[in-house]
Amino acid sequence: SLVLHVLGARPNFVKAAPVVRALAELGVRQGIVHTGQHYDKLMSDVFFADLGLPEPIANLGVGSGSHARQTAALLTGLEDVVLRENPDLVVVYGDVNSTLAAILVCAKLHVPTAHVEAGLRSFDREMPEEVNRIVTDALADLLFVTSPEALSHLGAEGIDPAKVHLVGNPMIDSLFAALPKLDPEPVRRRLGVPEKYAVATLHRPGNVDRPETARELVEAVLDVSRRIPVVVPLHPRGRDRLASLGLVTGDNLWITDPLGYLDFLSLVRGAKLVVTDSGGVQEETTMLGVPCLTVRPNTERPITVTHGTNRLVTPALLPAAAEKALADGAATPSGELPPLWDGAAGPRIARVIAAWLKGDSLSP
């Protein structure tokens, strides 16, 4: 039997690595299809190297475009690969356009699918990812859940509980595997950043695409940088707009290209504070015990607030929240980390998949 993993964007690579490794250990034949949604070296190649992912069997090179154009290119490219490879199962990850396209193609071709990171909901359909999550979960045959609240979201949407498996968080598996290699010092010195610093990442359309919000956000980050040096490894989305609004390297601000996975997490590990709108970074800071301020009106990952170091803030409240977080450090409300975020999600997922391939529906 053959399992295909469809990957396209930076967070996909991080989530897939532990699943691919665990399936390899069980001797399952598999291949990675890279859609090419992310294509810059620092958004793609560096992750394959840092995470030890095998070379893709195909790269569709779909590149960037509007939602319709990008999704259309993904659909046609993926249909060709799935027809050619004739997989027994296609595994999709997270909530990006590559995930949505793969699940649609497979549903129409009657190819079974598994969705890793099912059931997360922000309940905000203005986020393109929320639309992708709902459609993906409606069509997936196996749903792997990272966080208990996702079970009730799927139940409320009428998804058969027999298809759903709470397995923990493979993004945290990757973090566990990376931990021994995470050293902030070389990265900090290379960038010329002082010992005490904050890290910020910004790329959500709701923050960077709208000029008014982007302006407010830039002001807020500049304000934070007057209290603590801030390093911003900037995602290509919105880079030019944010720069034109004043987010440029200055006295206490370092704007860099996106960082590789190990460099980025090394920097986060040594940071006093993280400001972000990323999904994955909310989870990683929770595990690393670094205070995290998420500049968004909602999160599909509330467990990082109840069990972790995450707080939601508006741009207007960011400077005061940063001041407080720097004074308080990483207080976690429950004192407990999320259940099953233990570095063994990949093997749990692989066991369910291997059993499913044998026609069995064992629990992990």
Ligand code: UD1
């Ligand atoms: C995508 C995902 C988002 C995820 C993010 C992770 C969707 C709808 N969104 O957003 O959920 O959080 O990836 O990083 O799938 N670009 C480059 N080089 C690249 C890739 C993109 O310059 O290698 C630029 C292009 O100008 C492109 C823009 O970034 O138009 C947006 O890229 P796209 O993949 O469409 O969405 P992201 O914002 O990256």
Ligand code: UDP
């Ligand atoms: N990341 C990285 N370099 C960066 C910024 C983020 O390696 O400069 C990693 C981060 O540690 C996490 C993943 O990229 O593992 C998150 O991706 P992103 O924020 O782009 O997407 P999201 O999680 O919001 O979908």
